[in-house]
Amino acid sequence: MAERLLTARTGRVPHHGPVTQECPVECLLSVLSLNSFNPLTRADDAPFAEPRTVGDVMDLCTRRQLRKIRGIGPRRVSEIEAALVLAGLNLAGHQQRPASQEGPAR
């Protein structure tokens, strides 16, 4: 019961240790500003569902999809990428499931 109280008390950041891909996106609030977090999690006008986990955000990052979200420009993309790195996630080593028709991004 005591543990429950501890996590409920902060309310904002449910975080509990190292951030992993399985963490809910809310765990990124410890490293990401609400100005970026809010549009990111709403995914307005984006051709994909809103990210629910940190892994979802990493997928969007590595597939260069973040900019398709309304309200996310190049600066916010950089901020989100930096936040993932800051949280200790290995973006460079993150492999999205291979998509057959996708070539190199540039």
Ligand SMILES: [Zn+2]
């Ligand atoms: Zn977490």
